[in-house]
Every structure is written in C-alpha cells, then in structure tokens.
Amino acid sequence: MLHWFPFCGYFLIALVLTINAFSRYQQFSKRLTIFAFLCYFVIILRLCLTPVTFSFITANRNLRYFHGVPYNLLPFQQLDLEWFLNVIMTIPLGVLLYLVGRKSSFITVLALSFLFTFFIEGNQFVCDFLFHIGRVADIDDIITNTIGGVIGFYGIKLVDRGFIDKIIHPFFLS
Template identity: 25%
Template sequence: MKKSLKLFIVCYILAIVGMCFLPQTFYPQLNSIETPGIQHFGRITAILTPFNTLVHFGKIPSLWDVFVVILQNITNIFLLFPLVLAILLLRRNAVKLSKVVLMTFCMSLSIELTQVILDLLFEFDRVFEIDDLMTNTLGGVIAYQTYRILRK
C-alpha cells in the first residue's frame, strides 16, 4: 500500500507540473477568456482581489465564460486534494488541521510563485491568483476531513 501511495504521489506531482507550469498557450481554448479583475505588472499578471469571481461576477461577458471561471475555481479546490490525502494516508501519527492548512497553503504558494518566475523568464502567460491560494487550501481542508473519515 505504501509503495502504491508513493508512486501515486510522484505521478500526481508530475500531473500538477503539467497542469500548472505549461504555458497557457498550450490550452488555446481558454486563451479567449479574460477574467475580470486581472492586473498587469509588466510581464506578471495577477488577480489580487479575494473572491474575485464573486466580486466581478456581473462583468463576466457570457454564460460560457461564467461556466469556465466557476469550473476553474472548483478545479482549484480539488487540485491538491489527492496529493494531500495521499500524504496524510502515508503518515502513521495523527496530523493536526493547522499543519495540513499550512502545508497545503505552502504548496499552493509555491505553485503560484513558480508561475510568476516562469512568466518572468519565459512569458508563459500564467496568472498569480489570491483565490487559487484560498481554493487550493480549502482542498487541503477537505482532504483532511476525508482522511479523518477514512481513518475511522
């Protein structure tokens, strides 16, 4: 079981690298969607407004764009969920929620900062989003609750 979980973790980290670090031009169908609230700082693009989708909901131009933006938020909730759950399942001793929140937040922040660095070095057209930090961390909390249920 441990070997399988470790293999899953390695494979999932590779999947995260592909999803989060490939240039946005790799996903051409999403290039036309401009999320309201985007700010540009030279080559760095960021959305620094917490709950940006809710704050700018009325500015999203079409129903399709609304669907894609909401789907991106849901996807971000579950981006780190499998990885955090697998890590928790590998641990033998009890883990506190506060440590899981910190671990997941740090993973998410690492992803966002790496995207900024890639934008600076190679113009990957990635966006640093405060909401990604919150939704990824929420996914870690859900993984923790799932872990607690599975342990019982």
C-alpha cells in the same frame, strides 16, 4: 522549447527525490504511495507550469501586471467553475498528506496545503516572468487549493474507520 524548462527541471528533481525515497522503503505498498506522490506532483506540474496558448479563466478578473506578467491579488471577484476545479484538484494532496501523517494537526495540514499552493502560484508568476508560459498567479487559487488540501485530509480521515483502515493502513508512510 525554453517554455518547458520549469516543468522539465521540477520533473527531474521529483524523479530523483522519488528514487531516493524508494531506497528508504522496501514494502510495495509504501513505494506505491511514494509513486502516487510523484504522479500527483507531475500532473500538477503539467496543469500549472507548462505553457498554454489558451486560458482556463472564465471570469472577468481585475488583473494587475508586473512587467507584462498577470496576477490577481483581489480574492473572490467572481465565483466560477475554475474556483471549484481548483478545490477538486488539491483534494488528492490532502489524501496524500494523510498517508504521510494521519495524526497531523489542523494547522499543519493547513500550512502544508498552503505552502504547496503558494509554491505552485509563486512558480507560475516567476516562470511566466522568466519563460513566458502564459499563466496567471491568482490569490483565489491559493485559497481554493488550500481548502481542497484540507478537505482531502479530513475527508479521508472521516472514512478511515473500521475496514477502510485495514485497506489503507499498508500505504501509510508514518
């Protein structure tokens, strides 16, 4: 049961922050955006910070170990399905970042995507060390997730023209 502590702890923090954010916005559409953030964060937590008994890693990587905790600091050892799935996994992050600040600069989007990814990978390493959740902190994940966030942001920015703007405008938090 201790293996689930990181997920449960972060879930409670996210829930409190969501309730707090709800008090700032009265419009249903803005609350829906905040709820989407909560759902996305919980899904990412479930995918990345819960214990696993199997591995998604399909490639043979040259892993290093720190007190039994595996990690990879050598990027691009092999391009595999996991690499592309990590990009896809964080495209919604970019879309949500766009709803928060659609006039953000490239550096801001890159930095926020990187920090979110670094938070997840850093937590995987620490939580595996403390709670043995069976995860691997991987530099490829940091790179691919950051790319996914940037793609999501600029992908939605490309389609935010004309009638699409009218559809998504109520969901902007800024």
